[in-house]
Amino acid sequence: MLLTISTTYSPATDLGFLLHKHPDRLQTFKLPFGQAHVFYPDASPEKCTVALLLDIDSVGLVRRYRGQRSESFSLAEYVNDRPYVASSFMSVAIARVFGSALAGKCKERPKLIDTPLPLTAKLSTLPCRGGEHFLRHLFEPLGYTVHSEQHVLDSQFADWGKSRYFSVALEGTCRLSDLLTHLYVLIPVLDDEKHYWVDEAEIEKLLKHGEDWLIDHPEQETIVNRYLKHQRRLTRQALSQLSDTGIEIDEDKQNEEELQIEERIGFHEIRLTKTIEVIEQSGAKRVLDLGCGEGKLLRKLLAEKQFEEIVGMDVSHHNLIRVKQRLHYDRLPEKQKDRLTLFQGSLCYRDKRLEGYDAAAVIEVIEHLDSSRLSAFERVLFEYACPELIVLTTPNIEYNIKFENLPTGRFRHKDHRFEWTREEFETWSKDVSKRFGYKVTFHPIGETDDVVGSPTQMAVFIRESSE
Ligand code: SAH
Numbered sequence: 001m002l003l004t005i006s007t008t009y010s011p012a013t014d015l016g017f018l019l020h021k022h023p024d025r026l027q028t029f030k031l032p033f034g035q036a037h038v039f040y041p042d043a044s045p046e047k048c049t050v051a052l053l054l055d056i057d058s059v060g061l062v063r064r065y066r067g068q069r070s071e072s073f074s075l076a077e078y079v080n081d082r083p084y085v086a087s088s089f090m091s092v093a094i095a096r097v098f099g100s101a102l103a104g105k106c107k108e109r110p111k112l113i114d115t116p117l118p119l120t121a122k123l124s125t126l127p128c129r130g131g132e133h134f135l136r137h138l139f140e141p142l143g144y145t146v147h148s149e150q151h152v153l154d155s156q157f158a159d160w161g162k163s164r165y166f167s168v169a170l171e172g173t174c175r176l177s178d179l180l181t182h183l184y185v186l187i188p189v190l191d192d193e194k195h196y197w198v199d200e201a202e203i204e205k206l207l208k209h210g211e212d213w214l215i216d217h218p219e220q221e222t223i224v225n226r227y228l229k230h231q232r233r234l235t236r237q238a239l240s241q242l243s244d245t246g247i248e249i250d251e252d253k254q255n256e257e258e259l260q261i262e263e264r265i266g267f268h269e270i271r272l273t274k275t276i277e278v279i280e281q282s283g284a285k286r287v288l289d290l291g292c293g294e295g296k297l298l299r300k301l302l303a304e305k306q307f308e309e310i311v312g313m314d315v316s317h318h319n320l321i322r323v324k325q326r327l328h329y330d331r332l333p334e335k336q337k338d339r340l341t342l343f344q345g346s347l348c349y350r351d352k353r354l355e356g357y358d359a360a361a362v363i364e365v366i367e368h369l370d371s372s373r374l375s376a377f378e379r380v381l382f383e384y385a386c387p388e389l390i391v392l393t394t395p396n397i398e399y400n401i402k403f404e405n406l407p408t409g410r411f412r413h414k415d416h417r418f419e420w421t422r423e424e425f426e427t428w429s430k431d432v433s434k435r436f437g438y439k440v441t442f443h444p445i446g447e448t449d450d451v452v453g454s455p456t457q458m459a460v461f462i463r464e465s466s467e
Contacts, residue, residue: 001053001054001056001083001084001085001086001087001089001090001124001125002051002052002053002054002122002123002124003051003052003054003086003090003094003121003122003123003124003183004041004049004050004051004052004121004122005049005050005052005119005120005121005122005176005179006042006047006048006049006050006119006120006122007047007048007117007118007119007120008046008047008118009115009117009118010045010046011045012042012043012044012045012046012047012048013043013044013045013048014048014109014112015048015050015117015176016040016043016048016050017106017108017109017112018101018106018109018112018113018176019038019050019098019101019176020098020100020101020106021038021050021097021098023040023043023048023050024040024043025039026038026039027039029093029096029097031089031092031093031096032092033056033057033060033061033089033092033195034054034055034056034057034060034061034083034089035054035055035057036052036053036054036055036093036096036097037051037052037053037055038050038051038052038053038097039051039053052090052093052094052097052098054089054090054093055083056082056083056089058080058082058083061082081127081165082195084125085125085126085127085165085191086123086124086125086126086127086187086191087127087187087188087191087193087195088187088188088191088193088194088195088196089195090123090183090187091183091184091185091187091188094180094183094184095184098180101176101177101180102177102180102181102184102209103177104175104177112176113175113176113177114175114273114300114303115175115273116173116174116175116269116270116273117173117174117175117176118171118173119171119172119173119174119176119179120169120170120171121169121170121179121183122167122168122169122170123167123168123169123183123187124167125151125165125166125167126165126166126167126168126187126190126191127164127165127166127190127191128164128165128166128190128191129164129190129191129192130190130192131150131164132148132150132166134190134219134222135148135166135168135190136148137218137219138186138189138190138219138223139170139182139186141217141218141219142172142174142178142182142213142217143172143173143174144170144171144172144182145170145171145172146168146169146170146171147168147169147170147171148166148167148168148169149166149167149168150162150163150165150166151163151165151166151167173269173270174269175269178213181209181210181213182213184209185206185209185210185223185227186223188226188227189222189223189226189227192226194229198228198229198231198234199234200234200237202227202228202234203228203234203237203238203241206224206227206228206238207238207241207242210223211242214242215242220239220242221235221239224238224239224242267445267446267455267456268296270445270446270456271363271364271393271445271446271456271458272296272297272300272363273300274443274445274458275297275361275363275391275393275458276297276300276301276304278389278391278443278458278460279301279307279359279361279389279391280304280306282358282359282388282389282462283306283358284306284307284357284358284359284388284389285306285307285308285309285358286307286308286309286310286356286357286358286359287301287307287309287310287311287357287358287359287360287361288311288313288354288357288359288360288361288385288387289301289310289311289312289313289360289361289363290313290347290354290360290361290362290365290381291313291314291315291347291362291363291364291365291368292312292313292314292319292320292323292342293314293319293323293363293364294319294322294323294326295312295322295323295326295327297361297363298310298312298323298327298340299326299327302327302336302339302340307339308339309339309341309357310339310340310341311340311341311342311343311353311354311357312340312341312342312343313342313343313344313345313347313351313353313354314344314345315344315345315346315347316344317344320342320343320344323342324342327340347362347365347369347377347380347381348369348373348376348377348380349376349380350379350380350384351380351384351385354380354381354384354385355384355385355386357385357387358387358388358389359387359388359389359390359391360381360385360387360389360390360391361390361391361392362381362390362391362392362393363391363392363393364393364394364395364456366392366394367394367395367411367413367416367417367418367419367420368413368415368416368417369417370417371417371418378432378435378436382432382435382436382438382461383436386436386463387463388462388463389460389461389462389463390438390459390460390461391458391459391460391461392429392458392459392460392461393445393456393457393458393459394419394420394425394456394457395411395412395416395419395420395455395456395457396419396420396421396422396425396444396452396453396454396455396456396457397411397419397420397421398421398422398451398452398453399449399452399453399454399455400412400419401452402449402452402455420457422442422453422457425442425457425459426442426459429442429459429461432461433461437463437464437465438461438462438463438464439461439462439464440459440460440461440462441459441460442457442458442459442460443457443458443459443460444456444457444458445457445458
């Protein structure tokens with residue numbers, strides 16, 4: 001059974017650092033059910049592929065697990081698909097062999113841990129109970145493009161039809177730890193089987209690896225149910241623990257709509273990472289996140305020690321509650337709590353609480369303001385709050401034609417009041433800079449198309465008096 005993970009990030013061989021496995025070496029690891037070999041079929045600066053080859057000892061398995069199984073058909077213990085398919089054995093191998101990468105640890109390249117990388121994972125044979133439809137439903141909401149090929153049951157007997165086995169490739173731009181985590185949890189879910197007994201400890205494992213993305217995954221219930229081997233009591237407990245983390249399932253679908261259109265390509269993550277990078281480089285210590293939404297940027301800001309004072313403001317009280325839930329605010333250590341202030345407020349009214357900060361992020365917010373309120377917003381931010389640095393992003397409307405699921409003429413979100421072309425955004429930004437004494441530079445975010453530009457446009461404003 002073979003899993004490969006490739007990247008075209010430059011230099012691609014940095015994958016070796018993230019995985020703690022040197023691209024020049026073949027390494028073999030002993031596992032309770034066989035051996036795992038790790039090697040790199042490609043290792044150039046342009047493309048690097050790591051392979052995890054799982055060699056399951058099926059006879060050893062029978063001896064080891066004899067007595068724990070209840071199969072009455074004893075040959076099935078010897079003749080089964082387990083050595084040839086991705087299953088919970090693969091998840092165990094991922095955890096054992098790539099444990100540090102799964103946990104997002106890397107001393108040699110710490111910045112890379114949180115960098116979304118172009119990644120492709122290939123699984124040579126993946127059993128999918130629920131078929132291609134379910135396979136897509138699991139991975140597409142997480143931002144992957146799914147390629148799959150379903151195999152026939154037996155090429156000698158065409159009328160036996162298709163099997164439940166697929167060759168699968170998942171393509172996405174995400175952190176390596178996210179990809180490994182998704183594979184770790186979802187492979188056994190697709191297989192709908194586990195080679196070991198499942199108890200409460202399994203809930204903990206699931207929440208540890210899945211909390212961030214399971215809370216709003218559309219297949220949450222099925223994932224939890226299958227992961228816990230259909231044990232109703234455990235499933236109920238896990239689902240209730242998940243909803244304790246605060247996210248009311250099915251609520252606020254509208255808030256998510258824009259992200260769904262874009263997230264397939266991981267845009268939001270790229271946007272937020274770039275924002276943090278710019279603010280970090282400015283040396284800012286006291287930072288505002290204006291229109292903070294559900295707190296995705298706040299979470300990243302909190303993770304960086306450089307930021308001593310972090311403020312999240314949003315006009316929506318409901319969003320602020322969700323921020324608290326998402327960040328597990330009540331359980332944060334006092335030191336972390338002290339760094340974070342959340343309050344409700346509007347960017348269209350002067351607010352003394354916003355004055356005197358080093359930096360402000362206004363990420364995907366201005367397009368939610370009525371055009372008639374823009375001039376009020378300009379004064380509130382650039383004249384009164386006037387932080388030394390402002391990082392502001394907004395969609396580039398020219399790019400919309402590239403979203404297949406966005407009807408022509410529609411904005412990316414129902415609540416958008418406008419979306420700007422690059423020229424409109426640059427004209428507006430240069431005009432406010434001139435009027436309020438800032439210098440502005442522009443940065444395309446995401447892959448740039450020759451004709452329509454990048455999906456997101458970012459302007460970075462630096463107050464002239466602070467230079
Ligand atoms: N910045 C966040 C959320 C973007 S969605 C992110 O990138 O994830 C836009 C957010 O702007 C919403 O949370 C909305 O409630 C907020 N918003 C809209 N009008 C606002 C206003 N006048 N003042 C402050 N926040 C506003």
